[in-house]
Amino acid sequence: MEGKTKLVAALERKAAELGFSAVGIAPADAAPETGRRLRAWLDSGAHGEMIWMEETAQRRGSPAALWPEVRSIVSLGMSYAPAGDPLALADRPDVGRISVYAQGADYHDVVKKGLKALARWLIEEAGKEGTTADLKVFVDTAPVMEKPLAEAAGIGWQGKHTNLVSRRDGSWLFLGAIYTTLELQPGQPHEVRCGRCSRCLDICPTAAFPAPFQLDARRCISYLTIEHKGPIPEEFRAALGNRIYGCDDCLAVCPWNRFADTARAHRAFLPRAELAAPSLADLLKLDDASFRNVFAGSPIKRIGRNRMVRNAAIAAGNSGLHELAEPLRKLVADEDETVAEAARWALARLGEPWLAP
Known part of the structure; x- marks a missing residue:
């Protein structure tokens, strides 16, 4: 031994x-x-x-x-x-929020x-x-x-x-x-140290936790923006805010993060400038080629252009920014009906007509 x-x-x-x-x-x-x-x-x-x-x-x-x-x-x-603070862009309606884990390699x-x-x-x-x-x-x-x-x-x-x-x-x-196949000496299982804290449960915008230690993925913003392929259910769209890929809310508020030393973070995961605060206006203009170019080497590339633009359209609808109506109108007849439907929803939410006045 x-x-x-x-x-x-x-x-x-x-x-x-x-x-x-x-x-x-x-x-x-x-x-x-x-x-x-x-x-x-x-x-x-x-x-x-x-x-x-x-x-x-x-x-x-x-x-x-x-x-x-x-x-x-x-x-x-x-x-x-x-x-930095993963929630810092919550009040920036002109940009999309990408989960911390996907901003680097x-x-x-x-x-x-x-x-x-x-x-x-x-x-x-x-x-x-x-x-x-x-x-x-x-x-x-x-x-x-x-x-x-x-x-x-x-x-x-x-x-x-x-x-x-x-x-x-x-x-x-x-x-x-x-x-x-090696018989290695094991360590001891870790005890749960959450105590009475419920910050992660309380902050969830879509009430994705039916109980502590339980997740209903169907209500989770990470699931909805990444794994879900079709139209995002309308009941969750406003709660997405400007989140276009994943959600850090429940992670970011954990009190144990105060011990997390950024010096221990792997340098490969440092945020790329173009992914730290991407412009919604730019994201709405992505075609397949530009999507692959922007997200090369990122886990985001796995969802493809259509899901990303769908997410950006919903964020645009939540933004209150009427200047985003123009790129949204160009998506109304998108080849992907899910993208087109998201653009129509966003324009209606902004109070803008589908066709340019």
Whole structure:
């Protein structure tokens, strides 16, 4: 066991060198209630159009269901703690608000690169001890329940907003995992430290939390602006305000963020100037080519031009800015009916005719 402890200590140092601000280890059978809770959530329909959650539920329910040979989970977190207030643009109706996590480089690429480098190192170190190891690395898109595993590994806990909270990094962590056949010494699960605080629940503009530790994705602005493909239900449109990609409200108000040191944030996630406060007028003019150019290397590129322009049109309708009527009118007959409908709604909300006077 002593050798394993030295390996874990070396693993933590190497992870820090590679840009990870948090690392923990859990046994493969950690978080046994995950599968049951996932099934109950799916049965309630709260996942909305995220059909892949239903299709991968069995494999997602436990690490062994995905890979029977796994023995240990190395859970890792990479900080993207913002330097400024994520809610600062709430009173800027001329710009769109993009969630902090999407203002820099695509976290899928950055985290996976770090995970692969750490996995290669771990195989080499295990080999020095005469141990053969198999590993698999996962970031977000795989059927892995990163948050319960991170809690079991001691990185943090799932807060009342269902996201991971860290005592060192607040709510600003990208999570990844390395599954391995190695028997690594596990850490201790993290206890929940939300106490009586309900700030994350109280601030939600669309009441997406039916109860603490429960999320109805169908009401969540992040889901509506990113995952939802069709027209956004009218009951939520005003609440979107100028949010065009994601929502940081429940994360931004967490008191634990006061301990999040921006110096630990990975430099790849520093905001790009064109994504920090994009002009709604410019976003409304995007075609496919310009969308790909603006959002190259960003996770935003995954939603495509139509969803982004749909979101921008709704934000324009909420802005009260009549100068946005002109670019909106050009979208009334857009080839994508969802975009066209959003533009017509926005013009009606602004009290503007569809055709130029």
